[in-house]
Amino acid sequence: MTATAVPSTPSPSGSAKPAWDKGLANTIAAETEMSFIDGGKGILEYVGIDIDSLARNSTYEETVFLLWNRRLPKKDELAAFERALRAEYELAPEIYNLIATLPKSTTPMHALRTLVSALATVDPTADDHSIEGSQLKALKLVAKTPALIANFDRHRSGKPFAKPDASQNIAGSFLTMLTGQKPTDAMNRALDVCLILHADHGLNASTFAARVTIATLSDMYSAMTTAVGTLKGPLHGGANEEVMVMLNEIGTIDRVDAFVKAKLAKKELVMGFGHRVYKTTDPRATYLKTFSKQVATDTGNEKLYEMSRTIEDLMAAEVGSKGIWPNVDFYSATTYHSLGLRLDLFTPMFAMSRMAGWSGHCIEQLRDNRLIRPQASYIGPHAAKYVPIAER
Numbered sequence: 001m002t003a004t005a006v007p008s009t010p011s012p013s014g015s016a017k018p019a020w021d022k023g024l025a026n027t028i029a030a031e032t033e034m035s036f037i038d039g040g041k042g043i044l045e046y047v048g049i050d051i052d053s054l055a056r057n058s059t060y061e062e063t064v065f066l067l068w069n070r071r072l073p074k075k076d077e078l079a080a081f082e083r084a085l086r087a088e089y090e091l092a093p094e095i096y097n098l099i100a101t102l103p104k105s106t107t108p109m110h111a112l113r114t115l116v117s118a119l120a121t122v123d124p125t126a127d128d129h130s131i132e133g134s135q136l137k138a139l140k141l142v143a144k145t146p147a148l149i150a151n152f153d154r155h156r157s158g159k160p161f162a163k164p165d166a167s168q169n170i171a172g173s174f175l176t177m178l179t180g181q182k183p184t185d186a187m188n189r190a191l192d193v194c195l196i197l198h199a200d201h202g203l204n205a206s207t208f209a210a211r212v213t214i215a216t217l218s219d220m221y222s223a224m225t226t227a228v229g230t231l232k233g234p235l236h237g238g239a240n241e242e243v244m245v246m247l248n249e250i251g252t253i254d255r256v257d258a259f260v261k262a263k264l265a266k267k268e269l270v271m272g273f274g275h276r277v278y279k280t281t282d283p284r285a286t287y288l289k290t291f292s293k294q295v296a297t298d299t300g301n302e303k304l305y306e307m308s309r310t311i312e313d314l315m316a317a318e319v320g321s322k323g324i325w326p327n328v329d330f331y332s333a334t335t336y337h338s339l340g341l342r343l344d345l346f347t348p349m350f351a352m353s354r355m356a357g358w359s360g361h362c363i364e365q366l367r368d369n370r371l372i373r374p375q376a377s378y379i380g381p382h383a384a385k386y387v388p389i390a391e392r
């Protein structure tokens with residue numbers, strides 16, 4: 001094919017061509033009232049409340065109410081919200097049947113993406129994208145995701161399904177389904193804190209993907225399926241799993257120095273470090289660091305915590321000046337491991353929590369919707385000739 005390469009894309013409106021912004025790092029593509037991030041100062045707020053304060057004082061359920069209603073609930077409102085969530089914990093029989101058909105060898109993220117999508121098939125109102133209809137679906141998705149993850153894990157482990165426990169909060173019901181035992185208060189709180197910290201985070205990649213999907217007036221289940229698929233990548237939610245793989249590979253503290261320096265010398269990523277927005281320590285990591293120390297000590301995983309801290313110190317000395325600091329995934333890996341969760345459940349746990357932020361963003365998008373449709377700069381040839389197949 002012979003042709004000239006002319007990199008030009010006329011603007012559809014005939015106005016000036018938009019600036020090329022690789023990775024959309026300098027593009028504001030949505031408005032939100034849910035989370036505020038100052039990456040330079042290391043601030044994350046949900047509806048104006050500092051994340052540290054929420055992690056210390058709130059619960060996941062209260063945080064979800066806050067994100068969705070832009071205010072903290074009164075006592076009776078929180079109780080009513082928790083009741084509404086618990087009434088939606090249970091899965092339809094068709095969903096249990098579907099879980100039973102999934103290959104045991106598949107990964108939990110592939111299973112979760114399939115199962116979130118399947119929830120639409122048993123919801124006759126799946127295509128109702130009124131605000132009220134979408135709010136109800138958001139509630140269902142937050143309530144049911146724990147049973148999807150826990151029961152897929154039981155299925156692949158050859159265990160019978162476990163019903164959600166509507167007498168417990170989301171963290172407690174999830175851990176009970178997963179392990180078959182009611183968690184201690186400390187374990188429940190550890191997971192609850194992780195759920196709070198992961199609930200929302202501005203226009204991250206999976207949230208953006210969800211907003212793109214809902215903006216076409218598709219449906220909430222499609223948007224959440226898109227988001228789960230996007231979260232899965234190791235540059236996004238998949239990093240917490242990769243952190244644990246790395247910690248296992250390093251094995252002992254005395255090997256940290258050589259391992260990290262070799263990675264950096266080869267220009268390879270050290271997982272759990274760096275962030276598109278934070279150029280200082282991710283504020284979620286600050287809290288998780290202290291918290292994971294306590295959880296690790298309580299569960300006999302001090303060595304793992306110490307190894308993480310050694311990596312953090314070394315990374316600070318080596319690349320801190322480049323703005324590469326621990327992100328939320330670094331210490332959440334230690335926390336989840338200490339809770340006894342299997343490695344490949346780490347990212348599904350992230351999804352379980354972020355379901356609140358994803359669905360909240362979708363409702364914000366629907367309230368003031370416009371199709372999200374950026375442009376590509378065409379860099380291919382022009383005036384190319386169609387050559388019949390016999391002549392090529």
Ligand code: CMC
Binds near residue numbers: 201235268274327
């Ligand atoms: N280890 C070593 N070097 C790094 C790292 C890292 N983890 N992260 C960034 N760098 C280097 C990168 O190589 C580049 O160096 P140079 O300027 O010499 O080419 C420089 O820092 C800038 O990096 P970037 O890739 O341009 O930054 P980005 O904003 O595009 O990417 C990131 C951000 C999170 C994708 C990246 O830091 C990364 O891949 N980190 C490891 C994966 C990870 O932990 N992801 C979880 C993110 S937090 C959870 C979430 O929000 O999803």
